[in-house]
Amino acid sequence: MANIKVLVAKPGLDGHDRGAKVVARALRDAGFEVIYTGIRLTPEQIAEAALQDDVNVVALSLLSGAHNTLFPKVVELLKEKGMNDVLVIGGGVIPDADIPGLKAAGIAEVFTPGTPTGKIVDFINANVK
């Protein structure tokens, strides 16, 4: 009876939510319980929503280039709240050069434009704690 819960969230000010919404629907169709929290959220709001719903996965989407600041901040806040088992993944317009830094900061995987949604589903299934 333990379903995988995923929070799909857009930190920062970027309003491009096509990708986030498509991913949210695809995850639902893959059998996950998806909480979509909309655009223009602070990392604090995202971390608190993740805690209240005790999600297994936080999926962050950002196209504005602020990922190096905002993604690690979400990870940090989740840890502060004691949410140590959450799988945090990210997607958006993210240059390859930034990916090692994001991974070091606790983003488990980064999905760049053109990624099939099935790949994200597989990653979650293989890595969820």
Add this chain to the structure above:
Amino acid sequence: MANETLKAGFDAYMAKADAASAKFPERANLEPNRLYTPLDIEGFDYEKDLGYPGEYPFTRGVQPTMYRGKFWTMRMYAGFSTAEESNKRYRYLLANGGSGLSCAFDLPTQIGYDSTDPMAEGEVGKVGVAIDSLADMEILFDQISLDKVSTSMTINAPASVLLCMYIAVAKKQGVPSDALRGTIQNDILKEYAARGTYIFPPKPSMRLITNIFEYCSKFVPKWNTISISGYHIREAGSTASQEIAFTIADGIAYVEAAIKAGMDVDAFAGRLSFFWNAHNNVLEEVAKFRASRRVWAKVMKERFGAKKAKSMMLRVHTQTAGSMLTAQQPNNNIVRVALQTAAAVMGGTQSLHTNSKDEALALPTTESVTIALRTQQIVAYESGLADTIDPLGGSYYVEALTNKIEKEAWDYIEKIDELGGAPEAIAKGYIQKEIQDSAYKWQMDIEAGRRIIVGVNKFTQEEEPPKNLLRVDGSVGKLQAEKIAKVKATRDNAAVEAKLAALKAACADENVNLVPLILEAVEAYATEGEICGVMRQVFGEFKAHTAL
């Protein structure tokens, strides 16, 4: 009679080939007939359906001479980091044959936050230039004569503030406001539906828009007061028909609001402009441009009783589709952009921005921007596509497709009318849902292989990560904070307080036009965040609750 003979001949001809062998094996959607003939445009009436360029219903174009008079404005959307950096890029583009400017602002600027606001963290200077006060705007247009250049600004919720900054810079250059040419996007409805940089709730937002219409009709008469945008609706995943239908429905709402505010339709409608996306399917896009002009002309003439031809013309800026750029094999994007450019030009656009090959990865470098600009120049000077007006007019296929897109657009507009108009349809989530459904279908078609994107789901190859991407370094936020501190230390703070208080009081009175008060605050060097801040206090903030 003639058609019956034709029909018999056509049927006999088509029967000769095996139908199955003429079907694309891998493509399930968007499949047109194999061959188009006069049978597909039955009842076609040249004068009624097309007419002449520059004449109702403007199907063939809005000017009588089109590109024989002058080419479209080659207007490259640019802006990043600080005003200093962006000013350099603008001057580079103008020196290389760009014929207009198009300013990209960073997200804090677009949402009315100063660079020092906690909400701006990580975003300063990222997707565009950071503008906090008139001081930044002065630097942005340094050594650019505002009486010579036309400038488009992608700014919506705080459009009034940025327009006032532009007017103020012009004044300092000695250029009167009635000489200024350019466009503000100022299209809040599509922000609620598709783009997300709203600030205030719909009612005060619509008031700001009509205030701008009114102010500009008196003091900035050559300015395009709005760019009613389908571009972002398409980027969010809509179809071609949805793009023009939802956008024209937004346009109807703006016209209604201005009429309700007491303006005569012909006093402002000529300054309304549109913004289309140039997507990958070349002929469908050409048909979309043509259909959109016909629909808008009918809307303005029949629904609003416009008298001036100018009020009925759908003048359009175009941008090639950013969402169609691939991160994989980025050089392929050069080809995509060339085809999209061809579509926009054969569709009769008035101005065009071409995307750069590296924009699925980062903001474009100077080198890639140059290729994008050269693409337009090659299409203009070498391709022959601009040699004659509406070159595809009369093509059986393109005319049939134009009719089809027009019909689909009318069906949507009718549905939106039933829901109570575009603002209500957006409030109900109808438009967002339609767009989302199309976006999801598009993605699932790609994943199922029913839609091929070269280099993404077919003809893929291992690649090295691309090098030489543009990076905006993190110090921009700090630089902007220093500039704001300097402005606040040198301006007359008591005057700023007074101007902001006057603006706040005026916000509460619906009968006051806010633009002159915003201009005074801007000229006193109030920051954008301060100006939007007082409006936030009175108007409140909009929160989107789009369900999936």
Add this chain to the structure above:
Amino acid sequence: MDIVEEILKHNRLALSKGITAVENEYDNAVDIMTKIYTHTGHAYVIGITGPPGAGKSTLTDKIAKEFRRRGKTVGIVAIDPTSPYSGGAILGDRIRMMDLMMDSGIFIRSMATRGSLGGLSQKAGDAVKLMDAFGMDIILVETVGVGQSEVDIVKTADTTMVVVIPGMGDDIQAIKAGILEIGDLLTINKADREGADKLNIEMEMMLELNNEKNAGWRPPINRTIASKDQGTVEVVDSILAHQKFLIETGKLTDIRRARIKSEVTDMVNVRVNRYIDKNVVRTAEFDATIEKLQRRETEPYSVVDDIVSKVLK
């Protein structure tokens, strides 16, 4: 982490983990609920239900804010349907409540129905108890009122509010027959829409017909425009008026007694069903009996007698 101890110390992570335990039927769930029980019974529970698109979550958001203004802490359990095709769900209520996210006096939990067989009403009831023990004064349970399981969830509430909107056309017939009857409060949301007056009259007429059921309490009909926060104060006043009525007439004690009875009955049923499922249904002997029945070598009545006498011996 001792979840129960930590919940009693207002640890939000513990509350969240506790709800997950009952939601996922983890091994420690029974233990948690056993220990928490004596710490419950303080919160006032409000059920909010109505058809899809009635604006329930926006209204819930506004009601929560109004209770906060009145100094109360608020827990929210928001339930969304699981897709029967994929088993997945979009839990879409939180997006309307993101404003509440930074308020430590609020805790929101989204739950999917996951097929009603799993005893959703019990799980939602357990989530309510955990929020109660955590110290929430008010708990709002929000769910789509379309099926029996949702109606069951609403039974966990002290006060139940049914939300409707104008312009649902023939749907009003279905409402007449069903969910309106469970409302202690009726709310017409989106009341600026055409048809609000007509709907109001129809609802008044229905209440006339139902008068004898609601002895001493006639459900008030409030009008709201939740998106503009209009009418929220009146709704909260009505909730409190109903609470006062229940307390003064002693009905609150009756309702809660009945609820405990039904909860325990449900728990017994679940336990007995599981026992029977394991020890009777899933046995070779039972399969053999079914075969015999199919060949008409015996008949069901004596089979049932036989099983029951063995199980209940």
